[in-house]
Amino acid sequence: MARRNVALMGMHLESNSFAPVTQEEDFRRLCYMSGDDILEDIALDHPKLPLEISAFCAEMTKQDVDWTPVPIVVTAAEPGGPVEEDFFQRTKTEMERLLRAAKPLDGVFCSLHGAMTTTENDDPDGELLEMVRQVVGNAVPILTTLDLHANISERMVEMTDILIAYRTNPHVDQEARAEEAAELMIEIWNGMKPERAFIRLPLVAPSVTLLTAEGPYADLINRGQERKTNAIANVSVVAGFVYSNTPMNGIATIVTGRNDLAAAQSLALEIADLGWQERERFKKVLTPLDDAVLLAKANGEDLSRPAMIFADVADNPGGGGRGNTTWLLRAFVEADVEGCLFGVFNDPALARAAYEAGQSSRFDAIFNSETESEFSIRFEASAEVLGLHNGKCVGTRGIWAGRSLDVGPTALLKVGGVKLVVISNRKQCADPVFFEMFGLDVASARSVVVKSRGHFRAGFARYFDDAHTIEVDAPGLTSPVLGNFQFNRLPRPIYPLDQEATWVGPSW
Numbered sequence: 001m002a003r004r005n006v007a008l009m010g011m012h013l014e015s016n017s018f019a020p021v022t023q024e025e026d027f028r029r030l031c032y033m034s035g036d037d038i039l040e041d042i043a044l045d046h047p048k049l050p051l052e053i054s055a056f057c058a059e060m061t062k063q064d065v066d067w068t069p070v071p072i073v074v075t076a077a078e079p080g081g082p083v084e085e086d087f088f089q090r091t092k093t094e095m096e097r098l099l100r101a102a103k104p105l106d107g108v109f110c111s112l113h114g115a116m117t118t119t120e121n122d123d124p125d126g127e128l129l130e131m132v133r134q135v136v137g138n139a140v141p142i143l144t145t146l147d148l149h150a151n152i153s154e155r156m157v158e159m160t161d162i163l164i165a166y167r168t169n170p171h172v173d174q175e176a177r178a179e180e181a182a183e184l185m186i187e188i189w190n191g192m193k194p195e196r197a198f199i200r201l202p203l204v205a206p207s208v209t210l211l212t213a214e215g216p217y218a219d220l221i222n223r224g225q226e227r228k229t230n231a232i233a234n235v236s237v238v239a240g241f242v243y244s245n246t247p248m249n250g251i252a253t254i255v256t257g258r259n260d261l262a263a264a265q266s267l268a269l270e271i272a273d274l275g276w277q278e279r280e281r282f283k284k285v286l287t288p289l290d291d292a293v294l295l296a297k298a299n300g301e302d303l304s305r306p307a308m309i310f311a312d313v314a315d316n317p318g319g320g321g322r323g324n325t326t327w328l329l330r331a332f333v334e335a336d337v338e339g340c341l342f343g344v345f346n347d348p349a350l351a352r353a354a355y356e357a358g359q360s361s362r363f364d365a366i367f368n369s370e371t372e373s374e375f376s377i378r379f380e381a382s383a384e385v386l387g388l389h390n391g392k393c394v395g396t397r398g399i400w401a402g403r404s405l406d407v408g409p410t411a412l413l414k415v416g417g418v419k420l421v422v423i424s425n426r427k428q429c430a431d432p433v434f435f436e437m438f439g440l441d442v443a444s445a446r447s448v449v450v451k452s453r454g455h456f457r458a459g460f461a462r463y464f465d466d467a468h469t470i471e472v473d474a475p476g477l478t479s480p481v482l483g484n485f486q487f488n489r490l491p492r493p494i495y496p497l498d499q500e501a502t503w504v505g506p507s508w
């Protein structure tokens with residue numbers, strides 16, 4: 001068998017249509033690589049690239065495939081608003097140029113998030129895959145990995161041989177799914193014909209109901225895996241990302257059969273049926289802010305109480321939140337909560353002010369001095385600078401373990417009884433490293449506040465079990481209270497926004 005050339009490419013963005021536009025600089029800051037830079041990054045101990053790229057390559061090599069990786073472009077930005085259309089088009093054009101120059105190709109591995117929108121287009125992920133298909137033709141397999149929060153279009157299904165979505169939330173199986181992609185690409189080379197069945201339900205669920213350890217969504221994923229036979233190559237059940245606000249929103253199932261369409265359709269239908277039957281379970285009651293404050297206050301005063309973690313789920317930078325709402329901070333400070341670690345507050349101007357004030361000094365901290373908006377409201381408090389850090393670190397636990405991270409100039413401030421980490425590059429607090437970089441021990445805190453929706457669970461699991469994890473109801477761009485948003489692009493009627501929504505399965 002001749003040596004195989006496999007293109008490596010990817011573009012990751014989870015778009016929240018209510019968040020500010022994501023610009024080229026947001027991609028450049030987190031990850032934008034092409035050509036040999038991609039191969040060099042893969043070889044590093046702590047790569048910057050999405051994990052899928054290196055895992056795919058490692059698996060191809062492990063499978064003893066005679067192959068050549070052909071690096072195209074891999075880019076990623078923190079979740080944010082729709083990407084600016086012009087940058088998307090330029091990226092797509094550059095990918096196309098490099099793909100054409102690399103022909104002939106024997107396969108394409110594409111790592112996408114799958115919930116990207118642009119300022120002008122609901123389905124740029126589908127547009128990218130269509131471009132790839134046009135360049136390489138129908139005979140070359142295109143395998144794509146997706147985040148579990150992808151919103152899948154018919155075009156994405158049509159243009160790809162196999163779509164493979166993460167199965168864990170928090171996401172800790174990126175490498176396993178990329179390895180699966182490598183194995184399936186080899187199977188296709190050996191004659192397997194993928195047959196895909198795709199069903200999207202009129203069901204959007206708040207992200208806090210979409211954990212995979214247990215709950216209604218876990219049941220869908222588990223059903224898919226339990227019922228997987230040799231006739232089935234892959235079962236992906238994507239949760240979607242409701243804040244993308246697109247016509248492709250809705251929990252969706254894609255089952256890929258091995259030369260067996262009927263088997264794929266039958267299992268897809270079984271999973272979709274289960275999801276629709278169980279739709280009422282995709283509702284969640286959060287803890288009111290006032291109740292959360294009482295719990296944290298009691299924890300600070302009574303050391304015999306178990307410590308708790310409070311998730312500011314409505315201001316999750318991992319879902320496009322700005323990481324700078326002040327409702328929890330203000331309430332905790334005003335209630336004189338003691339023994340609290342708070343992370344991470346995104347405010348470059350405040351970090352600069354802390355640097356100017358200097359280590360161990362006290363100054364008047366102004367939160368959101370430069371970026372006041374509907375959710376990012378100004379707050380002033382006297383603060384002491386307990387520590388300063390350049391923000392470069394390596395993830396220790398959870399979804400970023402082993403990855404190089406850079407949150408920019410960072411300050412540890414003490415405001416009342418709250419020790420607060422202020423960063424300059426927006427990031428969710430999914431890893432205790434942001435406290436540990438200042439020598440803080442999470443285990444000794446009486447309460448911890450994190451700006452994160454659910455990924456913090458993987459990083460903080462050793463300190464807090466589910467019973468001591470409090471999801472707090474406060475305003476923000478990622479509030480799980482869907483009634484707070486003016487959705488104008490969702491397919492309607494859709495459950496639970498429209499209680500009368502109905503669904504009948506496809507008539508295959």
Ligand SMILES: [Zn+2]
Nearest residue numbers: 147148149171
């Ligand atoms: Zn996700």
